Amino acid sequence: MTTHETGPIVKAGGAAADYVDERVGVSKFLKKNLTKVFPDHWSFMLGEIALYSFIVLLLSGTFLALFFKPSMTEVTYHGSYVYLDGIRMSEAYASTLDISFDVRGGLLMRQVHHWAALLFMAAITVHLMRVFFTGAFRKPRELNWLIGNILLTMGILEGFAGYSLPDDLLSGTGLRIAQGIVQGIPVVGTYAAMMIFGGQFPGTDFIPRLYIVHVLLIPGAILGLITAHLMLVWYQKHTQFPGPGRTERNVVGYPLFPVYTAKAGGFFFIVFGVTVLLSAVASINPVWLFGPYTPTQITAGSQPDWYMGWLDGALRLMPNVEINAWGRTLSLNVFIPSVVIPGIIFTALALYPFLEQWATGDKREHHLLDRPRNMPTRTGIGTMSLAFYVLLWIGGDNDIIATHFDMSINQITWALRVMVFVVPPLVFVITKRFCLALQRRDRDKLLHGYETGTIMRMPSGEYIEVHAPVSDEERVKLLAGRVYRPLEIDREPDENGVRPKRKPLDAARARISAFYYAEQISKPTPDELTEAEHHALALSDSYAAQVESGVSPPSVDGGH
Amino acid sequence: MSVNSEAAAPGSGGDQHDALDTQDAHGVETSAHAQNPLAPGLPEHRLRRTDIDPRAAKRAERQVSLLFAIGALTPIIFFIGYVYIPNDKLILIPLIGTTSASNLFLGLTMGLGLFCIGAGAIHWAKKLMPDVEEVAERHQIRGTDAERDLAVAQFNAGVESSGFGQYKLIRRTLIGALAATPLFAVPLLKDLGPMPATLLRYTIWAKGVRIVTDVSLAPIKPEDIPFGGLVSCVPANLAAVEKATGTLNARAKVPVVLVRLRPEEIRSQQGKNWDYQGILCYSKICTHVGCPTALYDQKSHHLLCPCHQSTFDLADSGHVVFGPAARSMPQLAITVDAEGYLVAQGDFTQPVGPSFWERG
Numbered sequence: 001m002t003t004h005e006t007g008p009i010v011k012a013g014g015a016a017a018d019y020v021d022e023r024v025g026v027s028k029f030l031k032k033n034l035t036k037v038f039p040d041h042w043s044f045m046l047g048e049i050a051l052y053s054f055i056v057l058l059l060s061g062t063f064l065a066l067f068f069k070p071s072m073t074e075v076t077y078h079g080s081y082v083y084l085d086g087i088r089m090s091e092a093y094a095s096t097l098d099i100s101f102d103v104r105g106g107l108l109m110r111q112v113h114h115w116a117a118l119l120f121m122a123a124i125t126v127h128l129m130r131v132f133f134t135g136a137f138r139k140p141r142e143l144n145w146l147i148g149n150i151l152l153t154m155g156i157l158e159g160f161a162g163y164s165l166p167d168d169l170l171s172g173t174g175l176r177i178a179q180g181i182v183q184g185i186p187v188v189g190t191y192a193a194m195m196i197f198g199g200q201f202p203g204t205d206f207i208p209r210l211y212i213v214h215v216l217l218i219p220g221a222i223l224g225l226i227t228a229h230l231m232l233v234w235y236q237k238h239t240q241f242p243g244p245g246r247t248e249r250n251v252v253g254y255p256l257f258p259v260y261t262a263k264a265g266g267f268f269f270i271v272f273g274v275t276v277l278l279s280a281v282a283s284i285n286p287v288w289l290f291g292p293y294t295p296t297q298i299t300a301g302s303q304p305d306w307y308m309g310w311l312d313g314a315l316r317l318m319p320n321v322e323i324n325a326w327g328r329t330l331s332l333n334v335f336i337p338s339v340v341i342p343g344i345i346f347t348a349l350a351l352y353p354f355l356e357q358w359a360t361g362d363k364r365e366h367h368l369l370d371r372p373r374n375m376p377t378r379t380g381i382g383t384m385s386l387a388f389y390v391l392l393w394i395g396g397d398n399d400i401i402a403t404h405f406d407m408s409i410n411q412i413t414w415a416l417r418v419m420v421f422v423v424p425p426l427v428f429v430i431t432k433r434f435c436l437a438l439q440r441r442d443r444d445k446l447l448h449g450y451e452t453g454t455i456m457r458m459p460s461g462e463y464i465e466v467h468a469p470v471s472d473e474e475r476v477k478l479l480a481g482r483v484y485r486p487l488e489i490d491r492e493p494d495e496n497g498v499r500p501k502r503k504p505l506d507a508a509r510a511r512i513s514a515f516y517y518a519e520q521i522s523k524p525t526p527d528e529l530t531e532a533e534h535h536a537l538a539l540s541d542s543y544a545a546q547v548e549s550g551v552s553p554p555s556v557d558g559g560h
Numbered sequence: 561m562s563v564n565s566e567a568a569a570p571g572s573g574g575d576q577h578d579a580l581d582t583q584d585a586h587g588v589e590t591s592a593h594a595q596n597p598l599a600p601g602l603p604e605h606r607l608r609r610t611d612i613d614p615r616a617a618k619r620a621e622r623q624v625s626l627l628f629a630i631g632a633l634t635p636i637i638f639f640i641g642y643v644y645i646p647n648d649k650l651i652l653i654p655l656i657g658t659t660s661a662s663n664l665f666l667g668l669t670m671g672l673g674l675f676c677i678g679a680g681a682i683h684w685a686k687k688l689m690p691d692v693e694e695v696a697e698r699h700q701i702r703g704t705d706a707e708r709d710l711a712v713a714q715f716n717a718g719v720e721s722s723g724f725g726q727y728k729l730i731r732r733t734l735i736g737a738l739a740a741t742p743l744f745a746v747p748l749l750k751d752l753g754p755m756p757a758t759l760l761r762y763t764i765w766a767k768g769v770r771i772v773t774d775v776s777l778a779p780i781k782p783e784d785i786p787f788g789g790l791v792s793c794v795p796a797n798l799a800a801v802e803k804a805t806g807t808l809n810a811r812a813k814v815p816v817v818l819v820r821l822r823p824e825e826i827r828s829q830q831g832k833n834w835d836y837q838g839i840l841c842y843s844k845i846c847t848h849v850g851c852p853t854a855l856y857d858q859k860s861h862h863l864l865c866p867c868h869q870s871t872f873d874l875a876d877s878g879h880v881v882f883g884p885a886a887r888s889m890p891q892l893a894i895t896v897d898a899e900g901y902l903v904a905q906g907d908f909t910q911p912v913g914p915s916f917w918e919r920g
Contacts, residue, residue: 035694035696036696037694037695037696073806074806080647080648101647101648102647104642104647104662104666105642105662105666107660107662107663108663108666108667108670111663111667140701173851173867176812176849176850176851177849177850177851177867179849179850179914180848180849180850180913180914181849183760183914183915183916184849184914184915184916184917185917186917187917188917189916189917190756190760190916190917190918191755191756193756193916194753194754194755194756194759195749195752195753196752196753197753198752198753199753199754199759199807199809200759200760200809200812200813201809201812201850202807202808202809202812203807203809204806204807205753235701236701237696237698244600244601244602244603245600245601245602245603245695248698249697249698250695250696250697250698251695251696251697251698252602252693252694252695252696253693253694254691254693254694255694258685258689259685259689259690259691262681262682262684262685262689263681263682263685263686265678265681266677266678266679266680266681266682266684266685267678267682268678269674269675269677269678269679269681270674270675270678270679270682271678272674272678273671273672273673273674273675273676273677273678274671274675275671276667276670276671276674277667277668277671277672277675278671279663279667279671280663280664280665280666280667280668280670280671281656281659281664281667281668282656283659294808294811295808295811295812295815295845295852296774296792296794296811296815296844296852297774297852297854298851298852298854298866298867299866300854300855300866301866302851302866302867312868315848315849315868315884316868316869316883316884317884318884319884320848320870320880320883320884320885320886321886322886322887322915324920327918327920328917328918328919328920329915329916329917329918329919329920330917331886331914331915331916333848333884333885333886334848334849334884334914334915337884365701367698398869399866399869409869410882413869413882413883472600473600473603476600
């Protein structure tokens with residue numbers, strides 16, 4: 001990297017830049033943004049993985065669209081895959097076989113597309129967890145949280161639409177389930193199912209309709225929302241973890257150009273490369289093994305893609321409650337797990353930042369991230385929700401567990417039915433206790449230092465372990481975070497003896513606030529810290545004095 | 561209400577200063593504190609090997625270039641593989657198994673090339689680009705009060721000059737017109753599908769329709785069905801209906817299973833004499849969300865749906881004994897025709913498949 005090497009590049013780029021700037025004024029934008037600072041942390045890459053997977057999906061999906069025929073017209077297959085020769089199947093399935101066996105590189109692109117979709121959803125999910133547990137959703141980022149929520153939902157729909165297109169036996173079974181769910185919706189379900197499928201299941205309209213949803217409607221919406229998501233990150237600047245020199249008012253990191261451009265651009269190629277390597281060595285969705293869809297057949301052990309597993313699990317665990325009255329049927333056994341529960345979960349997720357803000361009464365902006373332990377109730381709610389999610393997901397695998405571990409499927413199902421109610425609250429309590437214990441530990445470290453492993457003998461014969469103060473960097477980290485106290489509702493009468501009016505929700509708000517913040521460990525005050533430091537210095541002085549006077553202190557860590 | 565919180569976080573850290581932990585000669589750890597230990601600035605920047613050692617920098621330069629060179633070469637190797645590896649060539653690779661040689665080769669070269677480009681760029685950034693962290697101030701996100709006032713004033717001026725506030729009739733009719741536009745879509749979307757009417761209530765099963773095996777479409781005589789066996793069947797008229805309609809709609813509703821029980825094993829069925837000499841015929845479409853139920857336990861006579869594990873007792877009217885399905889599996893009354901082949905006595909007496917609102 002010497003200047004004479006970059007010289008010609010700058011010169012050549014200069015002419016082009018001049019051309020562009022005179023027409024679109026790009027220099028005004030660049031001068032502000034080329035040096036924009038982005039903080040660095042491994043967990044900030046999770047959202048990047050989702051973004052890059054989406055680009056990989058657009059590229060590989062465009063390739064597939066050149067060969068895929070979204071048609072349910074029945075044809076007789078005579079392609080390269082001899083095992084299905086002469087079999088009747090839809091054009092959609094036949095063209096998927098052609099992509100897999102007759103288009104060179106087609107199988108690779110199909111597998112890249114599918115792996116990237118799985119990675120996309122996984123990255124979104126873990127990114128969501130990062131944002132939740134570190135409180136990155138707080139003001140001013142609530143709207144971006146909502147956009148992220150919509151992206152998550154759309155990603156699930158888009159993934160389901162995508163893997164349903166090949167019209168193989170597995171995906172057709174998934175569609176049959178989806179159709180059964182829609183048909184079971186009270187009042188409008190029958191009409192909705194007829195409209196969506198162009199009549200009865202399966203009809204001949206659905207794959208072409210699903211195709212346009214999959215290649216245009218949802219990806220268009222996702223693209224628009226990702227743009228908005230990133231523009232908000234750009235405008236609001238990224239959050240950062242607490243550390244020396246990092247405050248609520250600044251952002252510490254590397255400039256967009258060149259460091260971040262190289263790192264982020266490079267990371268795109270890494271994500272792309274790893275997805276392609278995975279697709280080279282690991283088979284995904286081998287539809288030729290499943291056969292074409294026919295409504296009379298099914299494979300035991302049918303499993304949806306991972307991000308649909310929890311929904312399938314909810315369907316499996318729900319007891320068989322159905323109400324028949326006045327000539328109408330209300331299929332609660334289908335409606336509750338497939339519509340009500342996801343509806344509640346996604347609504348609660350979307351509203352969470354507003355609920356927490358209501359409980360804290362904190363209207364300030366937050367740009368420094370929380371350490372999860374410093375917000376025990378939030379962290380508890382997060383792990384509790386994850387426990388619920390994972391239990392439903394396990395429920396979606398109950399047949400696989402039964403056959404692999406030789407267990408009774410009835411017992412597994414019943415155990416999970418109980419566990420979805422019992423385990424999440426337990427997880428909440430345990431997480432909260434863990435967080436509070438970790439807070440105590442932090443406080444202890446700040447006041448008494450960390451354990452050095454050095455044992456000292458006092459003149460009295462007593463043995464103590466020498467504690468050393470934590471580093472400044474560590475201290476800043478441990479001190480970071482705000483300790484909230486529950487909101488108090490002002491009930492004292494004023495000078496005229498009039499009690500202030502209570503708003504209807506005040507009591508509920510006070511209760512929620514107490515639920516959040518009644519138990520918190522105080523951070524040490526500066527005075528306490530100073531005192532602790534003097535204490536520590538006095539101890540280490542006496543230690544040094546002992547060493548000088550020739551008393552050899554025994555050491556447990558095998559010398560220095 | 562008031563916000564009660566202890567802001568324990570120190571304020572903005574300003575200047576950088578040394579806050580390095582030092583170890584004295586005796587190994588006792590002490591801390592050399594500067595003036596404000598609670599709010600230190602950024603930690604001191606440490607030079608990298610490549611910053612001080614020109615040979616290390618040169619090495620890094622070569623490494624980055626090598627990675628980029630691999631990125632530049634792999635498309636050529638990829639191209640060679642594309643041309644020379646036949647698409648149907650299979651090879652056995654340990655751990656992976658038998659796999660498509662073309663897929664493996666193309667994927668490895670392309671993946672490697674892309675990966676190396678990424679690794680090169682990141683290596684470049686980490687070793688050779690500046691690694692000094694920079695501090696940028698955050699700007700205020702909301703507009704200043706003056707900006708807000710100006711925006712509000714401009715908006716109000718616009719409202720005022722347009723007369724939006726003044727012309728009540730215009731305002732109300734405009735809102736009404738805009739609210740009504742979605743109504744255009746209602747009739748347009750109506751043709752997406754037919755009205756349900758009674759479509760879900762009937763199948764193509766009818767009196768005298770022969771029960772034939774699925775796939776091979778062979779008619780069945782009672783003695784063809786062994787005790788404990790399960791035969792998946794469809795109506796003999798299905799092929800003709802499918803040819804006429806060009807859809808699988810009929811097929812999605814008609815599948816049935818035939819099982820043979822000893823007469824004393826049948827505890828109940830949905831109609832009197834709906835069996836034929838202990839041969840029972842039940843719908844195969846799960847009453848939960850419509851998967852074909854295919855797993856049959858010949859000892860318990862339970863039929864299990866592989867999708868969500870609803871279990872139906874075929875010896876007892878097809879009642880649900882486990883799982884999320886709420887309804888019994890519909891039974892089809894059967895008999896034999898003059899030639900001794902199994903036939904339906906008529907259509908199902910209730911809708912098959914998943915529930916729906918109007919089902920009753």
